[in-house]
């Protein structure tokens with residue numbers, strides 16, 4: 001399968017890095033990128049072909065992966081319309097609805113909307129997928145194979161759910177990094193050096209996430225087991241509760257989902 005990425009930014013780099021680690025060859029991947037500086041960076045990092053012109057980039061490719069900003073997508077999709085020869089089109093743009101992308105490409109039906117996340121770089125992404133009704137089973141398998149090469153995938157049967165996926169897991173790594181930043185800061189304030197604070201914070205995140213993943217118990221139960229009555233965890237959790245941190249996190253994720261819908265409204269037509 002030959003894949004052309006349109007847009008060679010952060011997310012394309014994460015996906016290309018993951019695909020190459022998975023065994024794809026650089027010869028199967030091409031990148032259309034308008035910035036000469038980005039083209040050089042991509043070529044240098046991954047040894048894949050990079051081009052400036054869309055038509056040249058998509059010729060001979062089986063899958064076109066749209067990875068430009070939501071604001072840039074309609075222009076790209078309209079330009080792409082005349083270049084389509086049965087390729088599968090996958091968009092990873094936040095918010096932009098597959099129905100709008102199809103409309104911009106003169107009703108082209110082979111469109112999958114995907115929402116991966118940056119752990120794709122180490123093949124630990126999770127990606128939500130939604131396919132327009134015109135996408136065949138085989139094309140769905142191809143979309144799964146590409147996004148599945150960089151982690152796990154989850155199909156959604158309604159497009160609105162992609163806004164929830166975007167808010168929870170698309171943006172999610174940033175929430176986790178934010179929490180880790182806070183843990184590291186506290187650790188250093190308490191006298192650990194930067195490397196000790198980093199190691200303890202990261203190992204705790206990895207260990208707790210893996211425990212939750214492997215355990216048959218829900219996370220509230222696992223949390224209760226850490227929280228001894230009258231102990232240290234109880235004091236910390238009480239402080240978080242008093243400060244409304246859980247409420248703020250829930251509110252923040254609702255906000256991200258709302259923003260995803262707004263992007264669809266602002267830059268789409270439905």
Ligand SMILES: NC(=O)C1=CN([C@@H]2O[C@H](COP(=O)(O)OP(=O)(O)OC[C@H]3O[C@@H](n4cnc5c(N)ncnc54)[C@H](O)[C@@H]3O)[C@@H](O)[C@H]2O)C=CC1
Nearest residue numbers: 007008009010011032033034035067068069070092093094
């Ligand atoms: N960064 C993230 O964690 C995630 C991002 N996304 C989505 O992925 C898309 C890309 O995001 P990033 O990679 O973070 O953005 P980015 O800004 O790093 O990359 C976009 C790239 O597209 C290029 N570009 C713009 N117009 C172009 C055109 N007409 N033809 C070819 N290239 C063009 C830009 O020069 C830039 O290098 C966005 O739509 C975003 O919503 C999806 C999941 C996660």
Ligand SMILES: O=C(O)[C@@H]1CCC=N1
Nearest residue numbers: 093094166170171172
């Ligand atoms: O912040 C954004 O809009 C993109 C989509 C999900 C992660 N980054």
